[in-house]
Amino acid sequence: MMSALRKLFELRRSLDAYETEMGFDQLSEVEKSVLAFIASKKDANITAITxxxxxxxFSLSxxxxxxxxxxxENIIEAKQSNNDKRSMILTVRHG
Structure with missing residues (x-):
């Protein structure tokens, strides 16, 4: 058990260092999680996240x-879906 907890802490420390290096250390944990989800999904939207x-x-709000x-913060952008005009597709901004 202690070995697993030690490993978990090392992973958290590595993740924190990587997020700082990328400039995302000012974001909250939920903001970082949402950003990672958007980066990993082709047609990410709020419904897919929830x-x-x-x-x-996490609550919808x-x-x-x-x-x-x-x-x-111009980290992501939202564009109207071609398939469903009510849906906004979220993507990570490049540049």
């Missing part, structure tokens, strides 16, 4: 707030 089991512990911060 339906993922990882985000079950928390997820919307995280998306709002990422949009305001």
């Amino acid at each position: 339906k993922d089991s990882y985000f079950a512990k 928390t997820i919307k707030r995280a998306v709002g911060v990422l949009l305001a």
Whole structure:
């Protein structure tokens, strides 16, 4: 058990260092999680985020707030879906 906890802490430390190196250390944990989800999914939107089991512990308003911060910081962008005009596709900005 202690060995597993030690390994978990080392992983957390490595992740923290990598996030700092990428400039994401100012983001909250939920903002970083939402950003990683958007980067990993082709057609990410708020509905897809809320339906993922990882985000079950977060309220819809928390997820919307995280998306709002990422949009305001120009880290992600939102474009209207070609398939569903009510849906906004979220993507990581390049550049």
